[in-house]
Amino acid sequence: MHKDDIFAEPLTQVPDFCFDDQVAEVFPDMIQRSVPGYQTIIQTIGKLTSRYQQPDSTYYDLGCSLGAATLAMRRNISAANSTLVAVDNSKAMVERCERHLQVFRSDVPVQVKLADIRQQPIENAAIVVINFTLQFLPQADRSALIQRIYQGLKPGGVLILSEKFISADHTANELLIDLHYEFKRANGYSELEISQKRSALENVMKPDTLQQHQQRLQQAGFSSQTLWFQCFNFCSMLAIK
Numbered sequence: 001m002h003k004d005d006i007f008a009e010p011l012t013q014v015p016d017f018c019f020d021d022q023v024a025e026v027f028p029d030m031i032q033r034s035v036p037g038y039q040t041i042i043q044t045i046g047k048l049t050s051r052y053q054q055p056d057s058t059y060y061d062l063g064c065s066l067g068a069a070t071l072a073m074r075r076n077i078s079a080a081n082s083t084l085v086a087v088d089n090s091k092a093m094v095e096r097c098e099r100h101l102q103v104f105r106s107d108v109p110v111q112v113k114l115a116d117i118r119q120q121p122i123e124n125a126a127i128v129v130i131n132f133t134l135q136f137l138p139q140a141d142r143s144a145l146i147q148r149i150y151q152g153l154k155p156g157g158v159l160i161l162s163e164k165f166i167s168a169d170h171t172a173n174e175l176l177i178d179l180h181y182e183f184k185r186a187n188g189y190s191e192l193e194i195s196q197k198r199s200a201l202e203n204v205m206k207p208d209t210l211q212q213h214q215q216r217l218q219q220a221g222f223s224s225q226t227l228w229f230q231c232f233n234f235c236s237m238l239a240i241k
Protein backbone atom coordinates (compact mmCIF):
# COMPACT_ATOMS: atom_id res chain seq x y z
CA MET A 1 0.00 0.00 0.00
CA HIS A 2 1.39 3.43 -0.95
CA LYS A 3 1.91 5.76 1.99
CA ASP A 4 0.09 9.08 2.01
CA ASP A 5 2.79 11.76 2.23
CA ILE A 6 1.00 14.30 0.01
CA PHE A 7 1.09 17.08 2.62
CA ALA A 8 4.39 16.11 4.28
CA GLU A 9 6.53 18.89 2.77
CA PRO A 10 5.73 22.60 3.22
CA LEU A 11 3.78 23.98 0.24
CA THR A 12 4.03 27.68 -0.63
CA GLN A 13 0.35 27.62 -1.47
CA VAL A 14 -1.86 24.70 -0.51
CA PRO A 15 -4.10 23.86 -3.51
CA ASP A 16 -7.74 22.83 -3.05
CA PHE A 17 -8.07 19.12 -2.33
CA CYS A 18 -9.11 17.01 -5.31
CA PHE A 19 -9.35 13.31 -6.09
CA ASP A 20 -6.61 13.20 -8.72
CA ASP A 21 -4.05 10.50 -9.54
CA GLN A 22 -1.83 11.44 -6.64
CA VAL A 23 -4.67 11.06 -4.12
CA ALA A 24 -6.11 7.93 -5.76
CA GLU A 25 -2.69 6.26 -5.55
CA VAL A 26 -2.44 6.66 -1.77
CA PHE A 27 -6.17 6.60 -1.00
CA PRO A 28 -6.40 3.30 0.96
CA ASP A 29 -3.67 4.53 3.35
CA MET A 30 -5.10 8.08 3.48
CA ILE A 31 -8.64 7.06 4.38
CA GLN A 32 -7.54 4.40 6.84
CA ARG A 33 -5.34 6.89 8.74
CA SER A 34 -7.81 9.82 8.44
CA VAL A 35 -11.28 8.44 9.11
CA PRO A 36 -11.82 6.91 12.55
CA GLY A 37 -13.77 3.67 12.24
CA TYR A 38 -13.47 3.43 8.45
CA GLN A 39 -12.95 -0.37 8.51
CA THR A 40 -15.86 -0.82 10.92
CA ILE A 41 -18.09 1.22 8.63
CA ILE A 42 -17.09 -0.77 5.53
CA GLN A 43 -17.60 -4.10 7.34
CA THR A 44 -20.98 -2.96 8.66
CA ILE A 45 -22.08 -1.90 5.17
CA GLY A 46 -21.50 -5.56 4.32
CA LYS A 47 -23.59 -6.76 7.28
CA LEU A 48 -26.38 -4.28 6.47
CA THR A 49 -26.35 -5.46 2.86
CA SER A 50 -27.06 -9.05 3.82
CA ARG A 51 -29.83 -7.81 6.09
CA TYR A 52 -31.56 -5.39 3.69
CA GLN A 53 -30.99 -7.07 0.33
CA GLN A 54 -34.05 -7.74 -1.81
CA PRO A 55 -34.36 -9.86 -4.96
CA ASP A 56 -34.52 -8.17 -8.37
CA SER A 57 -32.90 -4.95 -7.11
CA THR A 58 -30.14 -2.47 -7.80
CA TYR A 59 -27.48 -1.43 -5.25
CA TYR A 60 -25.73 1.92 -5.57
CA ASP A 61 -22.39 3.14 -4.24
CA LEU A 62 -22.33 6.91 -4.85
CA GLY A 63 -18.82 8.37 -4.68
CA CYS A 64 -17.30 4.89 -4.76
CA SER A 65 -13.60 5.89 -4.96
CA LEU A 66 -11.71 2.57 -5.15
CA GLY A 67 -14.85 0.53 -4.49
CA ALA A 68 -14.38 -0.52 -0.85
CA ALA A 69 -18.11 -0.24 -0.08
CA THR A 70 -19.04 -1.77 -3.47
CA LEU A 71 -16.89 -4.80 -2.64
CA ALA A 72 -18.39 -5.09 0.85
CA MET A 73 -21.89 -5.02 -0.66
CA ARG A 74 -21.04 -7.43 -3.46
CA ARG A 75 -19.58 -9.98 -1.04
CA ASN A 76 -22.86 -9.99 0.91
CA ILE A 77 -25.49 -10.11 -1.84
CA SER A 78 -27.09 -13.49 -2.33
CA ALA A 79 -30.54 -12.35 -3.56
CA ALA A 80 -31.42 -13.31 -7.14
CA ASN A 81 -31.11 -10.84 -10.00
CA SER A 82 -29.01 -8.17 -8.24
CA THR A 83 -26.99 -5.44 -9.93
CA LEU A 84 -24.49 -3.00 -8.45
CA VAL A 85 -23.84 0.50 -9.76
CA ALA A 86 -20.70 2.28 -8.51
CA VAL A 87 -20.36 5.96 -9.47
CA ASP A 88 -17.53 8.46 -9.13
CA ASN A 89 -16.58 11.58 -11.09
CA SER A 90 -12.82 11.09 -10.63
CA LYS A 91 -11.23 9.31 -13.60
CA ALA A 92 -8.26 8.31 -11.45
CA MET A 93 -10.59 6.61 -8.94
CA VAL A 94 -12.86 4.93 -11.49
CA GLU A 95 -9.94 3.39 -13.41
CA ARG A 96 -8.48 1.91 -10.24
CA CYS A 97 -11.91 0.85 -8.99
CA GLU A 98 -12.52 -1.19 -12.13
CA ARG A 99 -9.16 -2.95 -11.78
CA HIS A 100 -9.73 -3.54 -8.10
CA LEU A 101 -13.13 -5.17 -8.64
CA GLN A 102 -11.70 -7.52 -11.25
CA VAL A 103 -9.27 -8.97 -8.71
CA PHE A 104 -12.14 -10.60 -6.81
CA ARG A 105 -14.51 -13.03 -8.49
CA SER A 106 -18.27 -12.63 -8.11
CA ASP A 107 -21.52 -13.49 -9.88
CA VAL A 108 -23.07 -10.11 -9.03
CA PRO A 109 -22.57 -7.73 -11.97
CA VAL A 110 -21.10 -4.30 -11.21
CA GLN A 111 -21.32 -1.30 -13.48
CA VAL A 112 -18.62 1.28 -12.67
CA LYS A 113 -19.55 4.70 -14.02
CA LEU A 114 -17.51 7.88 -14.44
CA ALA A 115 -20.28 10.38 -13.68
CA ASP A 116 -21.52 13.05 -11.32
CA ILE A 117 -23.74 11.47 -8.67
CA ARG A 118 -26.10 14.43 -9.07
CA GLN A 119 -26.87 13.16 -12.58
CA GLN A 120 -27.03 9.45 -11.75
CA PRO A 121 -30.58 8.03 -12.03
CA ILE A 122 -31.58 5.97 -8.98
CA GLU A 123 -34.11 3.24 -9.72
CA ASN A 124 -35.40 0.06 -8.15
CA ALA A 125 -32.86 0.35 -5.33
CA ALA A 126 -32.64 -1.93 -2.31
CA ILE A 127 -29.62 -0.10 -0.85
CA VAL A 128 -27.90 3.20 -1.62
CA VAL A 129 -24.53 3.93 0.02
CA ILE A 130 -22.97 7.39 0.16
CA ASN A 131 -19.81 6.94 2.18
CA PHE A 132 -18.09 10.29 2.89
CA THR A 133 -19.18 11.92 -0.37
CA LEU A 134 -22.28 14.07 0.26
CA GLN A 135 -19.94 16.43 2.16
CA PHE A 136 -18.17 17.27 -1.13
CA LEU A 137 -21.35 18.42 -2.92
CA PRO A 138 -22.35 22.09 -2.79
CA GLN A 139 -24.68 22.39 0.21
CA ALA A 140 -27.50 23.63 -2.03
CA ASP A 141 -27.43 20.33 -3.99
CA ARG A 142 -27.63 17.91 -1.06
CA SER A 143 -31.38 17.83 -0.42
CA ALA A 144 -32.25 17.21 -4.08
CA LEU A 145 -29.94 14.17 -4.15
CA ILE A 146 -31.36 12.74 -0.92
CA GLN A 147 -34.88 13.24 -2.29
CA ARG A 148 -34.01 11.48 -5.55
CA ILE A 149 -32.51 8.60 -3.57
CA TYR A 150 -35.69 8.31 -1.52
CA GLN A 151 -37.76 8.22 -4.70
CA GLY A 152 -35.50 5.58 -6.26
CA LEU A 153 -35.59 3.22 -3.27
CA LYS A 154 -38.04 0.30 -3.15
CA PRO A 155 -40.33 0.07 -0.10
CA GLY A 156 -38.15 -1.13 2.78
CA GLY A 157 -35.04 0.04 0.92
CA VAL A 158 -32.25 1.76 2.87
CA LEU A 159 -29.83 4.63 2.55
CA ILE A 160 -26.49 4.34 4.36
CA LEU A 161 -24.97 7.81 4.69
CA SER A 162 -21.54 8.36 6.27
CA GLU A 163 -20.19 11.85 6.85
CA LYS A 164 -17.78 14.03 8.72
CA PHE A 165 -19.96 16.46 10.71
CA ILE A 166 -19.75 19.67 12.68
CA SER A 167 -21.48 20.45 15.93
CA ALA A 168 -23.44 23.65 16.62
CA ASP A 169 -22.18 23.43 20.22
CA HIS A 170 -18.85 25.28 19.97
CA THR A 171 -17.16 23.48 22.88
CA ALA A 172 -18.25 20.05 21.67
CA ASN A 173 -17.18 20.90 18.13
CA GLU A 174 -13.67 21.92 19.25
CA LEU A 175 -13.34 18.75 21.34
CA LEU A 176 -14.34 16.40 18.50
CA ILE A 177 -12.04 18.13 16.03
CA ASP A 178 -9.19 17.96 18.53
CA LEU A 179 -9.78 14.25 19.18
CA HIS A 180 -9.74 13.67 15.42
CA TYR A 181 -6.37 15.45 15.12
CA GLU A 182 -5.07 13.33 17.99
CA PHE A 183 -6.21 10.24 16.05
CA LYS A 184 -4.31 11.49 12.98
CA ARG A 185 -1.17 12.18 15.02
CA ALA A 186 -1.37 8.68 16.50
CA ASN A 187 -1.53 7.38 12.91
CA GLY A 188 1.72 9.12 12.01
CA TYR A 189 0.57 12.40 10.48
CA SER A 190 2.67 15.44 11.47
CA GLU A 191 1.29 18.82 12.55
CA LEU A 192 2.26 20.17 9.11
CA GLU A 193 0.41 17.37 7.30
CA ILE A 194 -2.67 17.90 9.46
CA SER A 195 -2.72 21.65 8.95
CA GLN A 196 -2.00 21.60 5.21
CA LYS A 197 -4.72 18.97 4.65
CA ARG A 198 -7.14 21.11 6.66
CA SER A 199 -6.38 24.09 4.38
CA ALA A 200 -6.76 21.92 1.26
CA LEU A 201 -10.20 20.70 2.40
CA GLU A 202 -11.46 24.08 3.65
CA ASN A 203 -13.04 25.25 0.39
CA VAL A 204 -14.16 21.91 -0.99
CA MET A 205 -15.60 19.96 1.93
CA LYS A 206 -18.33 21.62 3.98
CA PRO A 207 -19.72 19.28 6.62
CA ASP A 208 -23.28 19.68 7.93
CA THR A 209 -24.47 19.21 11.50
CA LEU A 210 -26.14 15.97 12.54
CA GLN A 211 -29.37 17.92 12.91
CA GLN A 212 -29.17 19.09 9.28
CA HIS A 213 -28.71 15.51 8.13
CA GLN A 214 -31.55 14.21 10.27
CA GLN A 215 -33.90 16.95 9.12
CA ARG A 216 -33.00 16.37 5.47
CA LEU A 217 -33.70 12.64 5.76
CA GLN A 218 -36.99 13.27 7.49
CA GLN A 219 -38.08 15.87 4.94
CA ALA A 220 -37.26 13.47 2.10
CA GLY A 221 -39.82 11.10 3.63
CA PHE A 222 -37.77 8.34 5.29
CA SER A 223 -40.01 6.55 7.80
CA SER A 224 -37.17 5.60 10.12
CA GLN A 225 -33.59 6.74 10.69
CA THR A 226 -30.80 6.21 13.16
CA LEU A 227 -27.22 7.15 13.79
CA TRP A 228 -25.57 3.73 13.99
CA PHE A 229 -21.91 4.84 14.19
CA GLN A 230 -20.06 7.80 15.63
CA CYS A 231 -16.41 8.27 16.45
CA PHE A 232 -15.38 11.87 17.13
CA ASN A 233 -16.69 14.04 14.26
CA PHE A 234 -17.33 11.11 11.90
CA CYS A 235 -20.61 9.26 11.70
CA SER A 236 -22.78 6.92 9.71
CA MET A 237 -26.57 6.98 9.49
CA LEU A 238 -29.15 4.50 8.26
CA ALA A 239 -32.49 5.60 6.85
CA ILE A 240 -35.30 3.23 5.87
CA LYS A 241 -38.02 4.01 3.32
Ligand SMILES: C[S@@+](CC[C@H](N)C(=O)[O-])C[C@H]1O[C@@H](n2cnc3c(N)ncnc32)[C@H](O)[C@@H]1O
Binds near residue numbers: 067090
Ligand atom coordinates in the same frame (compact mmCIF):
# COMPACT_ATOMS: atom_id res chain seq x y z
C1 LIG B 1 -13.95 10.41 0.55
S1 LIG B 1 -14.16 9.73 -1.01
C2 LIG B 1 -15.32 8.40 -0.79
C3 LIG B 1 -14.78 7.14 -0.17
C4 LIG B 1 -15.47 5.86 -0.59
N1 LIG B 1 -16.91 6.01 -0.65
C5 LIG B 1 -15.08 4.75 0.34
O1 LIG B 1 -15.93 4.29 1.11
O2 LIG B 1 -13.92 4.31 0.29
C6 LIG B 1 -15.17 10.83 -1.94
C7 LIG B 1 -15.34 10.41 -3.38
O3 LIG B 1 -16.43 11.12 -3.94
C8 LIG B 1 -16.13 11.47 -5.26
N2 LIG B 1 -17.00 12.61 -5.61
C9 LIG B 1 -17.02 13.85 -5.06
N3 LIG B 1 -17.99 14.60 -5.63
C10 LIG B 1 -18.60 13.81 -6.55
C11 LIG B 1 -19.67 13.99 -7.46
N4 LIG B 1 -20.33 15.17 -7.53
N5 LIG B 1 -20.03 12.97 -8.26
C12 LIG B 1 -19.38 11.79 -8.20
N6 LIG B 1 -18.36 11.53 -7.35
C13 LIG B 1 -17.97 12.53 -6.53
C14 LIG B 1 -14.65 11.77 -5.25
O4 LIG B 1 -14.08 11.67 -6.54
C15 LIG B 1 -14.14 10.71 -4.27
O5 LIG B 1 -13.70 9.56 -4.93
Ligand SMILES: O=C(O)C(=O)C[C@]1(C(=O)O)C=C[C@@H](O)C=C1
Binds near residue numbers: 031035132164
Ligand atom coordinates in the same frame (compact mmCIF):
# COMPACT_ATOMS: atom_id res chain seq x y z
O1 LIG C 1 -8.55 14.02 6.56
C1 LIG C 1 -9.52 14.60 6.99
O2 LIG C 1 -9.43 15.46 7.85
C2 LIG C 1 -10.85 14.27 6.52
O3 LIG C 1 -11.75 15.00 6.62
C3 LIG C 1 -11.03 12.94 5.96
C4 LIG C 1 -11.59 12.75 4.60
C5 LIG C 1 -13.11 12.56 4.56
O4 LIG C 1 -13.80 12.79 5.54
O5 LIG C 1 -13.61 12.21 3.50
C6 LIG C 1 -11.28 13.78 3.65
C7 LIG C 1 -10.66 13.54 2.48
C8 LIG C 1 -10.05 12.27 2.16
O6 LIG C 1 -10.54 11.77 1.00
C9 LIG C 1 -10.30 11.23 3.14
C10 LIG C 1 -10.97 11.47 4.24
